[in-house]
C-alpha cells in the first residue's frame with residue numbers, strides 16, 4: 001500500500017515538559033490508522049504538528065514528497081477535537097466557505113454538500129443557520145466540512161464523541177467507505193470497540209512515547225490471546241494450577257482465567273478437570289479495551305515486557 005503520510009522522530013516540548021518523544025509512524029492510502037492513548041498522552045499534539053498548527057522541535061512530517069511548510073494542506077481534511085463553526089451563518093454558506101478555503105470548485109462542492117446533507121439526515125437544512133442546529137447536527141456539518149474537498153488524507157480527532165448510536169453508525173459507514181475509495185485516515189478515538197471494529201492498524205502513545213504500533217491482529221497476537229470466564233463456585237487453587245493459565249481473577253462465583261498466548265482453546269478445554277462447577281463458560285480474545293487499560297494503568301499484566309513492538 002502506498003504511504004501517504006510519514007511522521008518521523010517527532011519531538012515537541014512545552015516549556016520544560018516533553019510532550020512528544022521520538023514519535024514515528026506512517027499512514028497508507030486506503031487504510032484506517034488509529035492513534036490512541038490516555039488523556040494527555042500526546043495525540044492532539046501529534047495531530048496539530050501534522051496539520052501545521054504548531055511545528056515540532058525536531059523530526060519530520062512528510063506528505064507524499066512534501067514536508068514541513070510545503071505540505072499541500074488542501075489535500076488534507078481535518079476534524080479537530082475542538083468543535084465549533086461560525087454561529088450565525090447558514091449551513092450551505094459555511095460549507096461552501098470551507099470548500100473554497102481548500103480551492104475546491106464551488107459548483108461541485110454544492111452538489112456534494114446536498115448529497116452529504118441527505119446522507120446525514122440533514123436534508124433541507126442547507127438554509128438553516130448553524131446556531132439552530134443541535135450539537136450532533138453541528139458535528140455532522142463539521143464532519144462534512146472536513147471531507148467536502150475530497151481529501152487524500154483525513155484526520156479525525158474524536159469524531160464519535162457526543163454522537164447518538166444511529167449517527168455513530170452513519171459516521172462509521174462513511175469513514176469506512178472513504179477508506180475503501182482510497183482515502184488515508186488517521187483516527188483518534190477513546191471508543192475502543194469502534195477502533196477495534198474499524199481500524200486496520202494502530203499506534204498507541206503513552207506519556208509522549210510509542211507503546212504499540214502494528215496491525216490489530218499483531219497487537220492481539222503479542223498479548224495473551226484468550227481468556228476463559230467460568231460461572232460457578234470453584235476453589236481458586238483448583239484453577240490456578242491448570243496448565244497454560246497465567247493469571248486468575250475471582251469475584252463471587254465468577255472466575256476469569258488468563259491463558260498463555262500459545263494456547264489452543266479446543267485442546268485446552270478438553271483438559272479441564274471433571275469436578276469443576278460450570279454453569280456457564282465463555283472463551284474469548286482479550287479486547288483492545290482491556291489491552292488499553294492494562295497499558296494506561298501501568299499494570300502490564302498481559303505481556304511479559306509490557307511493550308508491543310512494531
Ligand SMILES: Nc1ncnc2c1ncn2[C@@H]1O[C@H](COP(=O)(O)OP(=O)(O)OP(=O)(O)O)[C@@H](O)[C@H]1O
Nearest residue numbers: 014015019037038039040041042043044045046081
Ligand atoms: N499548548 C500547550 N501548552 C502547554 N502544554 C500543552 C499544550 N498542548 C498540550 N500540552 C501538554 O502536552 C501533553 C499532551 O497533550 P495532548 O493534548 O496532545 O494529549 P491528548 O493525547 O490529545 O489528550 P486527550 O485525550 O486528553 O485529548 C499534555 O501534558 C498537555 O498538558
